[in-house]
Amino acid sequence: MLAAVSSFFLGGLWYSPVLFGRAWNAENGGEKPPGHPAKVFGISFLFSLLSAAAFAAWLGAAPALESALKAGALVGFGFVAASFGINYQFAQRSFKLWLIDGGYHTVQFLLFGVILGLWH
Template sequence: MPLGEVNWMAALIAALAGFAVGVIWYMALGKQWMAAAGLTEADVKGSSGKPKATPFIIAAIANIVMAAMLFGILVHVGDPTVRRGLMSGLFIWIGFVATTSSVNYAYQQKPFRLTLVDTGHWLVNLMVQGAILGAFG
């Protein structure tokens, strides 16, 4: 599927929703995430005392790319529906995100709870994006 065939309005809405999932997820689990990652507030904030911008910029770009690619997958599976979007998000998470993240975190000797926090975020993100993209069909 050429990129010109992506429903960019749907992809941008899904990307914004995915970004919002991340904001809510890490606001709720921020202290647990920092503890598991071995980070302090000073580590995640710049000299101004505000969160560093670079991770947010990368997350925004990643969510746009993810939504566009997920849309392409949904189109190849068949007519996009909310159910197909949810299921595709789940299967992509199981097959690619949970597996690769678990391997990487294990080799890096990161705590399992960090794996749970980070991969849990991507599960919700992919399913929300999939549902939105499926709704737009």
Template sequence: MNVNFLALIVAALSSLVTGFIWYNPKVFGNAWMKETGIVHDESKKPNMVKIFGMTIVYAFFIAFILQMLVIHQFGALGMIGGDPTKALPSYASFMADYGTNFRTFKHGALHGSMTGLFFCLPILGVGALYENRSFKYTMIVGGYWVVTCAIMGGIICAWQ
């Protein structure tokens, strides 16, 4: 099982597209700005190259781990120690029979959304509690990551 770096890059880039939509003022942008206390000030423009660049880097890290969670065949690879050349013949037989099972966008989106809901949201929620953020903030930011992980998981799983 090889790592599909192109799928991971596209999945990482999808987080920007999702963010452009999710944080648009007509969607959740204004509510998010209100909850964070961010005030739109033209004189204090953030470094958007840095922000978007690091967003892609961090999203790539997430995509890299998501592939292990949304593609079941990585579990079979892990069971043999990660090196298919050293596996017993049963591994090749298993992969021949089941190597592309559940490799759909829908299946990846299911596992991606579960990752967002049961991993990302709790991490963000705990941080929000200690930062004294509102429940609304947690739902906006957590919801973004649930949707983003679903899309990323779908892309990664379906791209063969």
């Protein structure tokens, strides 16, 4: 649960004007995605919970911090960001947008690794 909450807060900061929010909006044509905020945030939190739970199950009980961090980097960059890269090529999305979105998921899974590697 803590890992999912950390992901949610990371996303709020990552996609805010403080970090990459303006660049992300510009790369998406300056438009914010449609949708009711409660629905968007609620479903996003459920996906964060699913990601954290799946990652925790994959790591197993009481992973060492170093192993959890390596796994976080592998999953975040090697699986998620790389998969985004494939989709972004076919959708003709920018490299900059891939860096923002892939970077978020890489940091997200590294954060999961820190939390799960220390939480036992």
